[in-house]
Amino acid sequence: MNRLVEKVALALLCVISFSLSPSSSAPVAGLLITLGCSGAISLLQESKAAYALVLLNAFACVPLPIVFCALPLILYDALWLRKPYLAAPALLTLADPGALTTEQLVLTAAGSAIAVVMYLRVSSLEKTVSSLLELRDEAESKNIRLSDRNARLLEAQDNELRLATLRERNRIAREIHDNVGHMLTRSLLQSGALLVINKDENLKEPLTELKDTLNTAMTSIRQSVHDLHDDSIDFDAVVKESISSVSDRFNVRYENDAGELPVRIRLCFLAVIKEGLSNAVKHSNGDSITIAVREHPAFFQLTVEDNGSCRNMGSSDGIGLQNMRDRAESLGGVINFSASEDGFRIFMTVPKKGENKQ
Secondary structure, rough: OOHHHHHHHHHHHHHHHHOOOOOEEEHHHHHHHHHHHHHHHHHHOOOOHHHHHHHHHHOOOOOOOOHHHHHHHHHHHHHHHOHHHHHHHHHHHHHHHOOOOOOHHHHHHHHHHHHHHHHHHHHHHHHHHHHHHHHHHHHHHHHHHHHHHHHHHHHHHHHHHHHHHHHHHHHHHHHHHHHHHHHHHHHHHHHHHHHOOOOOHHHHHHHHHHHHHHHHHHHHHHHHHHHHHOOOOOOHHHHHHHHHOOOOOEEEEEEEOOOOOOOHHHHHHHHHHHHHHHHHHHHOOEEEEEEEEOOOOOOEEEEEEEEOOOOOOHHOHHHHHHHHHHHHHHHOOOEEEEEEEEEEEEEEEEHHHHHHHO
16 A cells, blocks of 8 residues: 555656646657556566566657656666666666756656655565564464463373372272271171171171171172272273284274263273274284274264274174173173174274263
8 A cells, every 4th residue: 555655646746747848749648658557567566577567668768758757656666676777778868868858857856766765665664564464473373382282281281180080099999998898808707707606596686787787888898999990990091001912913093082981881892992902913914903982972982993804703703702792782782793804893882871971
């Protein structure tokens, strides 16, 4: 916009210079040539055609000396094309300036000086604006990188907190098992011994009730320890540990977009993955395995597939395959095995059934 305003101002100055000519037709032709070339140059910008138009406009001063009055506009265009020497041919008019008046020469000289000042001012302003835009873009880029880094830090903190929680659950489970569990076991043995050696019929019923209470407490403790241990299992960590055991033979790709699975589904999927990896080691002649865990609105999905040729494997009723079927059925899920020359695939779906993620 600044360039357009300044070109209009220089064009008006050129019009004044043209109007000082005693002739009427030549100034009009020269002005039309100059304005037409300058407008085309603005559209073409920095191109060979633009360079040619500046040069043509400058050379037009030789047959039409009156065009020399447009030198400010010609020079301004040449400066913005970063080739000011393209306006030099216009100076050939000064070899025989008789066709121009002194006022026209003075106005042209003054206008050329003004064109140079305008170019320097506007180019400096545009450089400043460009620098500010670069600084803004760089600041936005840094803000984006900082936001990403903060997000990664928060994610790492959440993972650390989660791992710390899992470790604490494991510790509590071990403490209950090693201390309370052992004491209850000893109490059960003692109550059983008392029942054996007791001769008083009045004490038989209370001792029996005591033993039943201890049995109930022992069962409850075992269940609590079991639940704590199951809750503390890090699904991704266990899967990656299982993958590392076969990484020397298979290139394993693991994808999980299901987040944290409910405990029962987590244990089921882990067992199927381990069995699938074990079967691949025993039966597959491929070199890659893909494990994918997906969450859908109504169910969770697990696929384990390799690229080995094992056409007959899926038709066998081995213990491993039957165990996987049993696990799927226990959760109301479905599991399918497909074997071909392209590989063996395990496809399993388990409905959510409103289970809460633990």
